[in-house]
Amino acid sequence: MSKLRIAVQKAGRLHDESMDILKDIGVYIDNGKDQLKASAKGFPVEVFYLRNGDIPQYLKDGVVDAAIIGENILIEKGEGITIAEKLGFSSCKVCIAVPKAMKYNSIKDLEGKRIATSYPNTVQNYLDKNGINAHLHIINGSVEIAPNIGLADAICDIVSSGSTLFKNNLKEVETILKSEAVLAVSPILSEEKQAILDTIQFRIQSVLKGRQSKYILLNAPNDKIQDIINVLPGMKSPTVLPLAEAGWSSVHSVISKNEFWNVIEELKKNGAQGILVCPIEKMVL
Ligand SMILES: Nc1ncnc2c1ncn2[C@@H]1O[C@H](COP(=O)(O)OP(=O)(O)OP(=O)(O)O)[C@@H](O)[C@H]1O
Ligand SMILES: O=P(O)(O)OC[C@H]1O[C@H](OP(=O)(O)OP(=O)(O)O)[C@H](O)[C@@H]1O
Ligand SMILES: [Mg+2]
Numbered sequence: 001m002s003k004l005r006i007a008v009q010k011a012g013r014l015h016d017e018s019m020d021i022l023k024d025i026g027v028y029i030d031n032g033k034d035q036l037k038a039s040a041k042g043f044p045v046e047v048f049y050l051r052n053g054d055i056p057q058y059l060k061d062g063v064v065d066a067a068i069i070g071e072n073i074l075i076e077k078g079e080g081i082t083i084a085e086k087l088g089f090s091s092c093k094v095c096i097a098v099p100k101a102m103k104y105n106s107i108k109d110l111e112g113k114r115i116a117t118s119y120p121n122t123v124q125n126y127l128d129k130n131g132i133n134a135h136l137h138i139i140n141g142s143v144e145i146a147p148n149i150g151l152a153d154a155i156c157d158i159v160s161s162g163s164t165l166f167k168n169n170l171k172e173v174e175t176i177l178k179s180e181a182v183l184a185v186s187p188i189l190s191e192e193k194q195a196i197l198d199t200i201q202f203r204i205q206s207v208l209k210g211r212q213s214k215y216i217l218l219n220a221p222n223d224k225i226q227d228i229i230n231v232l233p234g235m236k237s238p239t240v241l242p243l244a245e246a247g248w249s250s251v252h253s254v255i256s257k258n259e260f261w262n263v264i265e266e267l268k269k270n271g272a273q274g275i276l277v278c279p280i281e282k283m284v285l
Contacts, residue, residue: 004066005046006068055067069184071180083184116146137151155170183201207282210281212256220270
């Protein structure tokens with residue numbers, strides 16, 4: 001039986017959370033990351049540890065079948081590669097920034113300027129769309145230092161908290177795209193491998209839904225149950241079970257992680273007591 005070859009970043013910002021997702025979907029790896037390739041236990045998957053920047057080419061060539069990779073890298077060099085699933089971590093933007101002191105009214109202010117970047121295709125497309133001519137300086141790291149050392153007038157790089165821009169006296173002026181880690185798929189995939197990928201995708205969806213939700217249990221007097229049910233959205237409808245103490249029930253439901261604190265306040269106002277909130281490992285709908 002053939003195995004699905006999945007690439008993950010060998011080291012860097014995506015590595016740990018990529019390995020966490022694989023573990024959560026039951027892909028247990030035999031050997032450590034010093035190996036460049038490892039087989040999963042009990043599942044037809046091989047994991048390849050590669051540089052994030054090299055992965056699009058491996059996917060295009062069909063050397064690997066799928067990968068956990070930053071969406072920004074796919075946009076830069078991954079034409080023809082599809083995104084099967086957004087994974088909800090390593091969120092960032094690709095932005096153009098200029099020195100704080102520079103007057104900037106619109107993208108026209110970049111005409112004829114030198115822009116340092118590790119994302120030449122992304123920047124060039126953006127400039128072309130806006131009818132701007134600029135000179136690109138391609139560098140692989142520490143891009144934000146370029147204006148300070150006289151290498152460029154502007155930069156284009158990843159922005160997350162904004163602290164690297166701040167420390168280098170730069171201001172963000174254009175957001176080209178938003179990115180997060182994704183499960184990307186090679187355009188060359190046999191039917192057999194597609195079936196393994198479908199299983200993996202289904203498991204990832206269950207894990208992600210679980211991460212977005214909380215399981216909630218609470219006690220309430222029976223005359224308050226309807227008010228409490230009105231506050232709880234639940235998956236279908238909440239489970240209501242009688243307590244040993246007459247006139248009281250236990251209510252179980254699932255709530256979204258984002259709504260969680262507001263819902264708790266509403267529940268307390270409506271007479272809920274002994275509220276327990278638990279993480280959900282997987283959610284299969
Ligand atoms: N500051 C950040 N905050 C959130 N996500 C980020 C940040 N910087 C990078 N990322 C995301 O993580 C990915 C990997 O970044 P990282 O800096 O670890 O590796 P890299 O230098 O781009 O790649 P390589 O593995 O080729 O050395 C990026 O492509 C981007 O999607
Ligand atoms: O907005 P911030 O939160 O400051 O994050 C942005 C910085 O993070 C990334 O660099 P990284 O730390 O990955 O270093 P690298 O250039 O060596 O990849 C990116 O290239 C930016 O420099
Ligand atoms: Mg980086």
